[in-house]
Amino acid sequence: MKYDVLMPTNWNKIREIVNTVIDTCEQVEHLSEDENKRSKILNTDKKITVSDLLTSLHTYPENLSYSIIRSRHDLQQSKAYTSDTAHALINTAKLCSELLEFDNYDSPVSLDNRDTSVNNQIDAFLAWHKEHVPALLAKQD
Numbered sequence: 001m002k003y004d005v006l007m008p009t010n011w012n013k014i015r016e017i018v019n020t021v022i023d024t025c026e027q028v029e030h031l032s033e034d035e036n037k038r039s040k041i042l043n044t045d046k047k048i049t050v051s052d053l054l055t056s057l058h059t060y061p062e063n064l065s066y067s068i069i070r071s072r073h074d075l076q077q078s079k080a081y082t083s084d085t086a087h088a089l090i091n092t093a094k095l096c097s098e099l100l101e102f103d104n105y106d107s108p109v110s111l112d113n114r115d116t117s118v119n120n121q122i123d124a125f126l127a128w129h130k131e132h133v134p135a136l137l138a139k140q141d
Contacts, residue, residue, distance in 0.1 A: 007077065009085075014089075021057075021061070025057070025100075028050075028054065031050045031054065038050050038051040038054070039051065104118070105117065105118045105119035105122070106118070106119055
């Protein structure tokens with residue numbers, strides 16, 4: 001197994017995937033608002049329903065992920081562990097999933113024994129990524 005050679009990450013491909021999925025989710029969000037709409041047929045030739053589409057939106061990437069795992073194995077590029085960068089993407093996706101259908105960003109919450117709001121926490125998270133992290137990384141040059 002090739003653990004000593006780090007393969008470069010195609011961040012443009014990851015960005016394209018994430019942005020495409022966000023765009024799709026935004027387009028179909030209204031489809032799942034009403035349970036009665038879930039049985040609505042979107043494609044009469046193949047009888048694809050809203051429910052079928054919504055299921056495919058999460059099973060397709062799951063199946064593709066398993067396919068890539070198999071491909072990595074076949075190419076002897078299996079991962080010994082899930083990297084910190086991968087965990088950052090996974091947990092950011094989980095964070096974003098908690099924001100779906102959430103409309104009260106000003107709601108109070110407590111963080112580190114301080115009263116704040118969801119919006120303030122998100123703003124701090126974004127500022128950390130946009131300001132603090134680049135400043136730390138610039139010191140490494």
